[in-house]
Amino acid sequence: MSKGFLEIENLSQRFPQPDSNEPMTVFEGVDVTINKGEFVCLIGHSGCGKSTILNVLAGLATPTDGNVIMDNKEITGPSLDQGVIFQNHSLLPWLSARDNVMFAVRARWPHWNKAKRREHAERYLHMVGLDDAMDRKPSQLSGGMRQRVGIARAFAIEPKLLLMDEPFGALDALTRGVIQEELLKIWSETHQTVFMITHDVDEAILLADRVLLMTNGPHAQVAESVKIDIPRPRERANLHQQEAYYPIRNHLVDFLVNGAKEMSARAQAAAARGDDPRHSPRVVNPGKRESHPEPGPRMVRAV
Amino acid sequence: MLSNLNFRATVLSLVMLVVFLGVWQLATAPEALVPHQGELSEYEQLMGAGTDRSSSSGIPAPTQVFSHAFSELSNPFYDAGPNDKGIGIQLAYSVYRVLLGFALAALIAVPLGFVIGMSPLLNKAFDPYIQILKPISPLAWMPLALFVIRDSNMSAIFVIFICSIWPMLVNTSYGVASVRNDWLNVAKTHQLSNLRTAFTVILPAAAPTILTGMRISIGIAWLVIVAAEMLVGGTGIGYYIWNEWNNLDLASVIFAIIMIGIIGFLLDASLAQATKFVRYAD
Structure with a gap:
């Protein structure tokens, strides 16, 4: 694995349950690498532990297992190197x-x-x-x-890393659009490394270099890393005219509607068998026609 | 102009005042003298019934009170011996005791409340004592204070101290404990030291609650000082009232009652003004 700017290694979060001895596993075995200057969005259903991952990156939460290394230093607590919105x-x-x-x-x-x-x-x-x-x-x-x-x-x-937890979730659609473009502008001037959680597929396509897709919890995994192969500067107004837009969008929506649930069931079965949950996201590029993957269920790679 | 709410409220207030003073004046006028039947009891004789006083009830008319007030206020700081001091001196003694007791209480309650609010452990550990000590009437401490301190003036200040401490302590710890987690996270992600977090995030966030506690405290302190001074005697508005009651000078008593109300209002208003400076809209 190449050394990236930000290395998330075998990250797991489990919480004790009040009514059983078995802890509840929110997510486990997450391996993700983020490069300097990259804009990465994380999408997943509610409860899959997206915010927990972000809080770990911010240093506000401590994971049960695994660690995060930024710029060759382990993140052990909140600092000015990680800006949070x-x-x-x-x-x-x-x-x-x-x-x-x-x-x-x-x-x-x-x-x-x-x-x-x-x-x-x-x-x-x-x-x-x-x-x-x-x-x-x-x-x-x-x-x-x-x-x-x-x-x-x-x-x-x-900051070295900018973290955003659904920053526009509470805004109306019109305002959100305007601020997204402002964010793009300021990002293109500063080239911050950004890690952002969102629920909005179109927002992710507009902003991100890469979208990480998370399966449903418990035993959630970061299953896919989807490259957003759309040239910059991007504009909301003509984004949908880009050739790659619909293949990417369909892929993301399909994952959220079908894939997340099916892969989650498989991950839970694997966890029940006791398989090593450590995994890296499968890299996909739906914008390139030849590599367009078949929709539907697929295996989660276990490392 | 009649549509202005403030104007109409002022007019209504004045009407109420005039009606009240009118009824009072009529009720205490000499014409209202009811012919007395039978012999006077000892109490009635003491109260001046049947004597040449202008009032049937012994209660002075508002005009008497006002003329008395005017003469008192025109020379508020005279000092003619221990039992004859101007109203200004008496009030100054009371205000001094209240402010000193209150300040000592604030000096302890605010830092202690801060620490209790920040630590869930201390919060739980202190809670039973606060809950039991809080409802004790401050005057119940008086004998103990007199025995331990052996100084009536300091005992009165201690009573003020003990009654002002609880609202400030409870409000400070509550205000500090309920600072929004978001703001604490802002402090954490900006790597602020604990001291800086306390002064630049927690203190401004909790300041309105703390000042509300101070406002409650000073209100209670002003209520208690009158009773405390009646007990310890010597000086102060509470002693003044009791002294004038012993002199059967009800005009002075009523005048003192009004002055207590006015000073209490001013104390409360000054803290309300201070609250304005720290209040923020969320």
Whole structure:
């Protein structure tokens, strides 16, 4: 296996169950590699442990087994190297938009003076189009603007890895579209490594270089790594005119509707037999016609 | 202008005041003197019934109270011996005791509440004591305080201290314990030290709850100081009321009651104003 920027190795999460001695296995044996500058989306049904994986990457949760290595260092706790954007903006409500970003900048570069912090914060707020709203408190901002402040705050600390947990889940469709494009813009300027959880297939296709697909829990696995073979810069308006768009979209939807459940049943049977659950996601590229895989059930590779 | 709610409320308030004062004045007017039947009891004689007083009940008319108030307020800080001090001096003693007791309580309750709120272990360990100590009437501590401290003034301050500490302690620990997990995660992902987290995230988040506790505390402290000073005597508005009752000077008593209300209102309003500075909309 080639050494990537971020190595997730044999990651497993089990929780004790109140009514049995057997722990509940949320996911197990997850091996994933993410390269520097890559934008990776993770899709899966509710309860498969997506957020747990993200919290492990953020250092906010400790996995039962396995470890995560970023830039040759193991992640053992939260740090400024991992920026996190949560679904519910999580801005500090007593600070203005500018002060919220400056709060993060100060944590990152404590020796900077106030003018420098302010300038840095305002640059990122400008990138997300909030020039006129910097002095407002979060309660005076719309849901979309709050999420923009959250994005500016996360990008402003220039983390090695940016983690997003369904950042646009609480927004209406129109706002979501606008902010997705802003996110694309700011990402193309900074080329952050991004790991993002989403429920929205179209969002994943628009944003990601690669989409990781998770089977249903318990014993969830990261079954596939789907390459999004659509050239950048991408635009929402003409995304569906791209040749690769529909094959990719069909593949993702098919997985979520059928594959996730069937593969989950197989993984649970394998776990019952006691097979080694460690696995790497199968690499697929539905956008390339010749490698278009047959829809329907397929074996999960056990390493 | 009549459609303005504030204006209409003001007019209604004034009407109520005029009606109340009118009824009071009429009820205490000399014409209302009811012819007395039979001999006066000892109590009635003590209360001044049957004497030449202008009122049937012994209760002064509002005009008497106001003229008394005017003379008291025109010279509030005179000092003519231990039993004759101006109302300003008496109130100042009471406010001083309340503020000192309250400040000492805040000095202990806020940091302790902070620690209790941050630690589920301490929260559970302290809880039974807080629950049992909280409902004790602060005046019940008075004999113990007098015995241990051997100083009536300090005992009154201790009583204020013990009654102000509980609302602040409970509110601080509650406010700190219920800081949103999101905000704590923000502190964690930004690698803030515990001290910085406490001051830049937890304190501003819990400040409105803490100040609400302070507001409750100072309200209770002002209620308790009157009773405490009636017990310990010497100085203060509580002693003043009791002294004037012994002098049967009901005009002074009523005047003091009104002053207690006004000062209590000002104490509460100043903390309400402070709450405004730390309040945030979520």
